[in-house]
Amino acid sequence: MALLQDTNSQIANLALNIGALSNIWRYIRTDMVELRSLLGTVVGGGHITELFLHKLTITRTVYEKLVVASEEYSRETSL
Secondary structure, X not given: OHHHHHHHXXXXXXXXXXXXXXXXXXXXXXXXXHHHHHHHHHHOOOOOOHHHHHHHHHHHHHHHHHHHHHHHHHHHHOO
């Protein structure tokens, strides 16, 4: 019975991790849609604003950290 409880606990933990990953991908998609729209404005002759450059810098910084965290998570789960 303890083995079944451990398995149920592991499945619940995995479900939480999958939910977290799903949320991360949803945020990434939202960011990429916004970035595509902003880039379309710039390419279409719009002005590059300080706000646009700031958003690019923040996005790059966040996603660099996400890559590191994802690599770490991958290493931890593949042991």
